[in-house]
Amino acid sequence: MALSLALLRELEGILGAGGVVSTLEGRMVYEADMHTFYKGAPDVVVLPETTSQVVELVRLCRREHVALVPRGSGTGLIGGAMAPVGGVMVSLTRMNRILELDFANRCATVQPGLINLWLSQATREAGYYFAPDPSSQMVSSIGGNASTNAGGPHCLKYGITVNHVLGLEVVTGAGEILSVGGKAHDHPGYDLTGALVGGEGTLGLLTAITVRLLHVPAGVKTLLASFSAIDPASEAVSAIVAAGIIPAALEMIDETFVRAINEGVGAGYPKGAGAVLLIELDGPAAEIEAQAGRIVQICRDHAALEIRVAQDEAERALLWKGRKEAAGVVGRMSPSWILQDAVVPRSRLPEIMREVQAIGARHRLVIANVFHAGDGNLHPMILYNDLEPGELERAKEANDELLRACLAMGGSVTGEHGVGLDKASSMPLQFGDADLNFMARFRRVFDPDGIMNPGKLLPSHPACGEVFRPSAPRLPAGAWV
Amino acid sequence: MAVSAPALGDAFAAIVGGEHLTTAPSQLAAAAVDGVTPRWLARPGSLDEVSRVMALASAEGLAVAPRGGGSALDLGTPPLRLDAVLDLSRLAGILEYVPADMVATVQAGVTLDALDRELGKHGQMLALDPYGGGSRTVGGVLATNASGQRRFRYGTGRDLLLGARFVQADGTVTWGGSKVVKSVTGYDIPKLLTGSLGTLGVIVEAALRLHPVQPASGSWLFSFTSREAAGALVVAVLASSLEPERLAWLNAAVLGLVGSERGEAALAVSVATVAEAVTSQGAELGSMASRLGARVSALDPAFWTRMGGALASSTVVKLASEIRRLPFWAGEVERVISRHGLTVSLVGEAGNGILRAAVEGSVSPDTWAREIVAPLREALAAEGGSLVVERAPLYLKSAADVWGPVPETALAVMRRLKAEFDPGGVLNPGRFVGGL
Numbered sequence: 039m040a041l042s043l044a045l046l047r048e049l050e051g052i053l054g055a056g057g058v059v060s061t062l063e064g065r066m067v068y069e070a071d072m073h074t075f076y077k078g079a080p081d082v083v084v085l086p087e088t089t090s091q092v093v094e095l096v097r098l099c100r101r102e103h104v105a106l107v108p109r110g111s112g113t114g115l116i117g118g119a120m121a122p123v124g125g126v127m128v129s130l131t132r133m134n135r136i137l138e139l140d141f142a143n144r145c146a147t148v149q150p151g152l153i154n155l156w157l158s159q160a161t162r163e164a165g166y167y168f169a170p171d172p173s174s175q176m177v178s179s180i181g182g183n184a185s186t187n188a189g190g191p192h193c194l195k196y197g198i199t200v201n202h203v204l205g206l207e208v209v210t211g212a213g214e215i216l217s218v219g220g221k222a223h224d225h226p227g228y229d230l231t232g233a234l235v236g237g238e239g240t241l242g243l244l245t246a247i248t249v250r251l252l253h254v255p256a257g258v259k260t261l262l263a264s265f266s267a268i269d270p271a272s273e274a275v276s277a278i279v280a281a282g283i284i285p286a287a288l289e290m291i292d293e294t295f296v297r298a299i300n301e302g303v304g305a306g307y308p309k310g311a312g313a314v315l316l317i318e319l320d321g322p323a324a325e326i327e328a329q330a331g332r333i334v335q336i337c338r339d340h341a342a343l344e345i346r347v348a349q350d351e352a353e354r355a356l357l358w359k360g361r362k363e364a365a366g367v368v369g370r371m372s373p374s375w376i377l378q379d380a381v382v383p384r385s386r387l388p389e390i391m392r393e394v395q396a397i398g399a400r401h402r403l404v405i406a407n408v409f410h411a412g413d414g415n416l417h418p419m420i421l422y423n424d425l426e427p428g429e430l431e432r433a434k435e436a437n438d439e440l441l442r443a444c445l446a447m448g449g450s451v452t453g454e455h456g457v458g459l460d461k462a463s464s465m466p467l468q469f470g471d472a473d474l475n476f477m478a479r480f481r482r483v484f485d486p487d488g489i490m491n492p493g494k495l496l497p498s499h500p501a502c503g504e505v506f507r508p509s510a511p512r513l514p515a516g517a518w519v
Numbered sequence: 520m521a522v523s524a525p526a527l528g529d530a531f532a533a534i535v536g537g538e539h540l541t542t543a544p545s546q547l548a549a550a551a552v553d554g555v556t557p558r559w560l561a562r563p564g565s566l567d568e569v570s571r572v573m574a575l576a577s578a579e580g581l582a583v584a585p586r587g588g589g590s591a592l593d594l595g596t597p598p599l600r601l602d603a604v605l606d607l608s609r610l611a612g613i614l615e616y617v618p619a620d621m622v623a624t625v626q627a628g629v630t631l632d633a634l635d636r637e638l639g640k641h642g643q644m645l646a647l648d649p650y651g652g653g654s655r656t657v658g659g660v661l662a663t664n665a666s667g668q669r670r671f672r673y674g675t676g677r678d679l680l681l682g683a684r685f686v687q688a689d690g691t692v693t694w695g696g697s698k699v700v701k702s703v704t705g706y707d708i709p710k711l712l713t714g715s716l717g718t719l720g721v722i723v724e725a726a727l728r729l730h731p732v733q734p735a736s737g738s739w740l741f742s743f744t745s746r747e748a749a750g751a752l753v754v755a756v757l758a759s760s761l762e763p764e765r766l767a768w769l770n771a772a773v774l775g776l777v778g779s780e781r782g783e784a785a786l787a788v789s790v791a792t793v794a795e796a797v798t799s800q801g802a803e804l805g806s807m808a809s810r811l812g813a814r815v816s817a818l819d820p821a822f823w824t825r826m827g828g829a830l831a832s833s834t835v836v837k838l839a840s841e842i843r844r845l846p847f848w849a850g851e852v853e854r855v856i857s858r859h860g861l862t863v864s865l866v867g868e869a870g871n872g873i874l875r876a877a878v879e880g881s882v883s884p885d886t887w888a889r890e891i892v893a894p895l896r897e898a899l900a901a902e903g904g905s906l907v908v909e910r911a912p913l914y915l916k917s918a919a920d921v922w923g924p925v926p927e928t929a930l931a932v933m934r935r936l937k938a939e940f941d942p943g944g945v946l947n948p949g950r951f952v953g954g955l
Contacts, residue, residue: 142841142842143842143843143872144757165758165760187707188703189703197674197678200707210932214928214931214932215928216929216932217929218929220903221872222840222899223871223872223873224675224837224905225839225905225925226907227922227925227929227930227952227953228715228719228933229677229710229714229715230933232677233706233710233711235707236703253758253759255760256760256761276619279619280619282732283731284730284731321762321792321796322760322762322800323796324795324798325793328793328794328796329793381699381701383617383698383699384699384700385617410701413700413701414700415701450697450701450704451702451704452703452704453701453703454703457704457705468704468705469704469705470694472691472692472693472694473694474705476693476695476940477695477705477708480708480936481706483932483935483939495706
């Protein structure tokens with residue numbers, strides 16, 4: 039262990055012995071997030087319960103030049119919660135309380151470790167919910183969501199997490215408590231709230247988050263449309279949006295996934311479909327009725343094989359269960375997989391999906407797809423078997439080609455998972471030197487000594503391979519996309 | 520090495536072209552910012568020219584004020600220094616627009632009207648409707664984070680700016696964000712730029728999220744004999760599943776200006792969706808309001824443009840409070856201001872806790888500072904709100920800080936940001952919060 043015993047004692051002084059995990063079996067729990075290419079138990083894990091403990095932690099680590107890595111529920115898909123050798127991992131799971139529900143101001147203030155779904159559960163009876171819904175929402179934390187600016191199916195209509203964060207309390211890498219934003223809108227000065235969301239733990243540790251609550255819509259309507267192939271389904275997506283309809287969610291599930299989901303989850307998606315669209319509308323009853331009618335017509339015009347409208351809440355829940363648990367069934371298809379998270383302008387969807395198929399064929403690999411089609415946010419899953427010589431290499435090449443193809447169409451490196459360790463080296467594909475330099479300087483303003491989550495988000499930190507211990511990829515225990 | 524003023528003028532002219540550089544005193548006087556007259560007014564015609572102007576200004580230690588349509592030049596503290604006004608109005612092109620993507624990349628100088636005309640052909644819009652109208656430029660609206668009534672449904676520039684190409688103080692051309700509706704790649708630099716009053720960089724190009732124009736819309740006015748009843752309707756609407764597009768708070772003075780019936784306070788509400796839902800939501804709103812004693816009348820769509828005229832005063836104050844406190848502050852601001860013989864027109868974004876007060880009449884700087892700005896600002900700040908003087912004559916600006924205090928820790932971070940990206944104080948020195 040690279041961490042000194044003296045530092046360990048000081049950590050225990052701040053957090054108490056119960057707030058410090060230093061045994062091997064204890065640390066093993068934290069060896070990776072859901073991105074399993076890199077693994078390695080952190081030297082120590084600390085579990086603060088108060089903001090003042092977090093401040094003491096940061097000040098101590100700053101004094102000792104020790105890296106700090108925040109971690110929520112560990113559902114990240116980018117290796118963002120990997121601690122370098124000699125670093126301290128800060129698990130925020132104990133800071134999981136709702137600090138205030140304020141329906142009159144349509145907002146809530148929560149601690150970072152609060153599970154996303156708990157907030158909607160706590161507010162639903164009063165008629166409210168928290169819109170950002172990453173598919174891992176039953177386990178992912180709001181602090182993690184805000185740190186990675188995580189998305190989800192309902193981003194299509196309601197925007198990503200940053201659009202729902204009103205204020206933050208942050209302990210910056212400089213060890214100061216920064217309170218920005220809040221219940222009132224439009225605070226004079228720079229929009230630090232907006233710029234801190236998505237910081238991936240490189241700027242500071244979030245200790246409280248004020249989020250917008252939305253009123254539960256009057257009605258909701260969930261439709262499923264099946265197609266013979268992914269091509270007409272992609273065209274239908276473009277046509278729906280071109281018709282001026284922004285559904286609450288518009289998700290694509292390809293043939294490979296339809297089969298696996300039906301077998302694994304029993305979602306009852308149409309057998310033999312080449313592609314399925316899951317479309318959800320919400321809003322005033324008259325609005326969703328009219329829009330549903332248009333969507334049915336558009337799907338028919340694009341040769342839909344079958345169109346179903348969920349008749350009750352149970353049927354709707356089942357349709358969503360298939361989608362939300364999709365990644366959990368990947369194991370039925372393949373021992374290993376690489377998950378891409380790039381974005382294309384949505385008008386390029388039909389084109390990029392043809393490219394995805396072509397790349398798979400070229401590398402003799404199956405690429406399965408379940409993703410946020412309305413946003414153009416792709417999630418090709420490249421299936422491979424690491425016991426077969428050369429397959430991992432081919433999978434990595436295919437993954438790289440996919441990313442480059444998306445960027446060539448004017449897309450983005452990541453739509454909702456973030457950059458983390460996984461994509462730090464891909465940043466120069468989307469940004470030039472001046473752009474990355476600006477971001478690096480921005481980071482330094484908050485973290486002058488470079489102790490906050492080093493090696494993540496920006497490519498400037500060399501030798502990630504030395505800082506982090508890569509391991510042979512293996513089958514994840516389950517994941518969400 | 521310092522260059523003489525005529526030589527600098529020649530250098531600017533060499534960049535933008537002599538016909539796009541103004542040194543005529545009368546025109547420079549018209550380009551003054553809060554009475555501070557620049558030495559040059561430069562109108563660059565390309566990104567590269569903006570970059571070269573900034574590089575030169577930076578090398579020579581000059582102060583530059585970027586401007587779009589010039590309608591928000593009143594915002595901010597008078598500049599500490601001003602050598603060149605950088606007018607972006609020639610950069611008014613729509614660079615990329617694929618309707619199916621609902622994203623447009625435009626140059627900063629394009630006006631809201633010009634953009635609206637183009638987007639309207641495809642049934643789309645940029646959902647920013649700041650007061651002051653369509654002659655405002657995209658760059659100016661973003662740099663000032665100006666917003667209007669549609670923010671209730673669509674958010675502000677903060678939520679609609681996906682990507683930005685900007686020029687740093689030293690002339691470095693930089694891009695932040697993306698051109699797709701969903702991206703979390705790197706720090707959200709567009710958020711940092713939105714509302715920064717051009718103090719960190721000059722926005723030259725913006726990738727914007729668009730929305731479809733809804734097939735139908737309806738607008739209604741609900742006027743009340745008491746402020747409390749109007750407040751109760753706000754509460755009722757926010758606690759319902761109604762999805763209005765705009766929820767405007769108006770006081771009696773504004774009702775008079777827009778030619779509507781009298782009342783103590785009123786809410787103007789619009790709904791935009793399919794025709795059937797406009798009808799049903801309108802009916803629900805109507806019965807909700809009637810139960811609270813409102814007089815209901817239908818509004819024509821032009822009302823929303825007319826209403827902005829209520830804020831066309833030389834003195835405008837913006838208050839931000841908690842949403843639920845807006846009715847209280849509406850009463851409070853009227854009481855505090857009208858006590859001094861001034862008239863107050865109030866327009867509020869009732870679903871966001873934002874109120875703007877347009878003040879007419881004469882007031883001494885001392886009264887302004889001590890009896891109007893300070894007490895309102897202190898009471899608002901105690902609740903986490905703020906008061907910004909968006910527009911005021913110089914004699915009032917010099918009496919009370921237009922921005923008000925920013926919490927010390929946050930201000931320290933803002934100072935470090937400014938020092939990092941504009942160490943020489945080239946961009947709008949002194950005009951932003953805390954003298955940034």
